[in-house]
Amino acid sequence: MDAALSLTDISKRYGAFQAVKDLSFSVPKGSICGFLGPNGAGKTSTLRMILGLQPQTSGSLSILGAGDGRSVRDRIGFLPEERGLYKKMTPVDAIAFFGALKGLPTGEGRKRARVMLKQQGLEHAQTKKMKELSKGMAQKVQLIASVVHKPEFVILDEPFSGLDPVNQQGLEEMIRGLAADGATVLFSTHVMQHAERLCDKVVLLARGQKAFEGTVDEAKATTRRFLELEGEIAVAAAKALPGVVSVETVRSDGPVHVLKAELAPGGRGQEALKAAFLNGLDVRRFELREPTLHDAFIGLTGDDPDQDQTVRRENLEAAR
Numbered sequence: 084m085d086a087a088l089s090l091t092d093i094s095k096r097y098g099a100f101q102a103v104k105d106l107s108f109s110v111p112k113g114s115i116c117g118f119l120g121p122n123g124a125g126k127t128s129t130l131r132m133i134l135g136l137q138p139q140t141s142g143s144l145s146i147l148g149a150g151d152g153r154s155v156r157d158r159i160g161f162l163p164e165e166r167g168l169y170k171k172m173t174p175v176d177a178i179a180f181f182g183a184l185k186g187l188p189t190g191e192g193r194k195r196a197r198v199m200l201k202q203q204g205l206e207h208a209q210t211k212k213m214k215e216l217s218k219g220m221a222q223k224v225q226l227i228a229s230v231v232h233k234p235e236f237v238i239l240d241e242p243f244s245g246l247d248p249v250n251q252q253g254l255e256e257m258i259r260g261l262a263a264d265g266a267t268v269l270f271s272t273h274v275m276q277h278a279e280r281l282c283d284k285v286v287l288l289a290r291g292q293k294a295f296e297g298t299v300d301e302a303k304a305t306t307r308r309f310l311e312l313e314g315e316i317a318v319a320a321a322k323a324l325p326g327v328v329s330v331e332t333v334r335s336d337g338p339v340h341v342l343k344a345e346l347a348p349g350g351r352g353q354e355a356l357k358a359a360f361l362n363g364l365d366v367r368r369f370e371l372r373e374p375t376l377h378d379a380f381i382g383l384t385g386d387d388p389d390q391d392q393t394v395r396r397e398n399l400e401a402a403r
């Protein structure tokens with residue numbers, strides 16, 4: 084499939100500090116791609132280079148056929164991490180204003196704003212001032228403002244941050260809608276669950292370097308799966324089950340053991356379980372733990388995505 088975006092060996096240095104190192108990945112046209120990593124991993128720096136808001140130190144990129152976002156800015160929608168629309172404007176005015184910055188006639192912008200606000204259940208907010216809206220509502224308005232000109236490529240920097248679960252779900256639906264209308268979407272987040280539900284593709288970033296690029300299922304397949312069995316089961320019998328590579332005793336209570344069986348990569352827990360029953364093992368309880376994308380991130384990078392990786396400038400100075 085054609086790539087709407089591709090990065091080749093992109094690096095970014097801030098003085099002596101290397102924020103992004105030899106980063107290469109691509110985003111197929113029409114897909115939803117999650118750019119995932121802890122705070123400070125280098126996501127915003129990368130997005131800003133893609134947009135042409137700051138130059139890369141080395142490497143090259145192509146977005147919609149251009150060397151960075153500047154010459155194709157009217158075909159791109161961008162939701163920055165720092166948000167704050169003009170507080171005294173109404174949502175309709177704010178959305179139309181942002182559309183006009185991308186060449187959309189104001190009348191058309193206002194028309195689209197009303198339709199899109201209604202689609203998002205924000206009809207009642209049309210005449211309010213931005214400052215009177217809840218955070219969730221304001222964020223939705225800001226997302227509408229960044230896509231009102233119907234961009235081919237949408238870049239969202241931490242779009243879920245600060246939203247409650249209901250608004251996060253609404254935002255996920257909005258993102259799905261953008262892709263359904265044909266746009267390519269790249270969004271950054273450190274919360275793996277959003278990506279797990281939304282993405283055709285994910286790129287995992289830790290400490291400025293790519294740790295993985297592929298589908299969510301491919302990422303999960305890199306992580307160990309476990310089948311937990313409880314009963315009067317001998318370790319050797321559990322080890323003999325199909326797809327089991329090793330067995331560890333978690334705890335024992337007399338003859339009853341809790342065993343943790345590691346499955347081979349791609350191994351199917353159901354088959355091991357079926358064999359356990361067929362072989363007449365005394366399975367009193369079982370649990371097949373499927374890895375989450377969060378587990379996969381930890382397995383692939385050794386880092387917890389919830390752990391801030393930001394290197395404060397004062398620490399850099401001290402390290403010199």
Ligand SMILES: Nc1ncnc2c1ncn2[C@@H]1O[C@H](COP(=O)(O)OP(=O)(O)OP(=O)(O)O)[C@@H](O)[C@H]1O
Binds near residue numbers: 120122
């Ligand atoms: N202008 C700058 N000068 C010096 N260091 C910077 C600058 N901008 C970012 N950094 C550093 O580069 C690293 C990556 O920051 P970046 O904002 O790209 O990460 P991030 O993954 O987007 O995290 P966040 O979501 O918290 O913004 C951080 O350690 C940050 O302190």
